[in-house]
Amino acid sequence: MTLLIKNCTIVNADGMQPDMDIMIREGRIAEINTNITERAGVEIDAKGLYAFPGFLDLHSHLRDPGLTHKEDIATGTRAAAAGGYTTVCCMPNTKPVIDSEKTVRYIIEKAEKEGFTDVLPVACITCGMQGGALTDFEKLRDAGAVAFSDDGLPVAGDEVILCAMEYSKKLGMLLMLHEEDLELRGQGVVHDGENARKAGLAGIPRAVEESMTARDIFYAEKLDAPIHICHVSTAGSVELVRRAKKRGVPVTCETGPHYYSITDEKIADRNPNAKVNPPLREMSDLLAIRQGIADGTIDAIATDHAPHSEQEKAQEMEAAPFGMIGFETAFALTVTNLLETGVISLEDIARLLSKRPNELLKREGGEIKKNAPADITLCDIQEKFVYNKEEIVSKAKNSPFLGMELKGRVNYTIRKGSITYDRQAH
């Protein structure tokens, strides 16, 4: 099986090559050249399109097993492919949670059968995600888990987090931390600011996230143990990570497109689709997130794709679950709010959506080069569109971006040489 991509501009983290042809054979990039004359089984005319290394999402919720009324592996990875992703990590707050080899294997096997992307399970740090005894990291790794997290919940106990850091350090695996002081959050549902007060909603102060981020950076420094901070949302968290990196602490972090695209103004009308945890913050935070992305403090963009059913999200703000879908808007939000605003370059998009996420998981992808796996995302960065519900591929529709005009579209997603998404065919 051969696939030839004609006349694209290749965008890698370290530079661009215009007017290139890419020949793919047996799932790998066989040749990159200015004019490949050989014919292929499938050919794509990619004039005007940019070829990025396939996107890797470090943080998503596929809801499978057990919560498949929200999403499942087939629908979730189909939505991911539509968003340009060739690989996604799935978080363990499923039902049951991913704390056994059996559940890790279930996900991998189902993804092999039904998936439109590679799926990399993130296993729990603690048994049952209860915050107590650690899971068996080695067994879970051997079954196929790529990282550890109790995402959705913090690891509150100091002794537990210290043990987890030592254990993941020993194995050289990513420890992905959801930073939240649940006691301090109390009944909070949105960012604690003017908009919360106007809407009559209980607030979540920035300190809920920052105090735990500071604690974990402190312990990571003591142990010289690598940690990865999930979904950074405040200016203070960015500054904590920036200073820690300067001191040589082995800390990395991610943020989500919503944190550099919209603010807590979106909750003013009590729209449950704008309820997310950590919450949408203020303009000063949004600008600090953009700055953290520009200066490399923030390593990666991760969607935190968190699908919920329409029924669940139809509830009042207080009762509706936290979370918003993210696969299908991540690229456009990045083009619209980071590229168009001059915060980052096209090469930075390749770094933030592919190269760094691959590096953090110690994987070989993230670059378009000869002999690399043929994971490629072909995009139009000029096209504008209005994001509407009818077009959503995900089973869930909970997005605060519905009705918004965005710029930047994914035209094709190619995974190991096969087309997993073709916009014209949709």
Ligand code: DOR
């Ligand atoms: O908004 C969120 N939704 N934040 C989380 O930490 C969990 C996630 C979910 O699972 O729905």
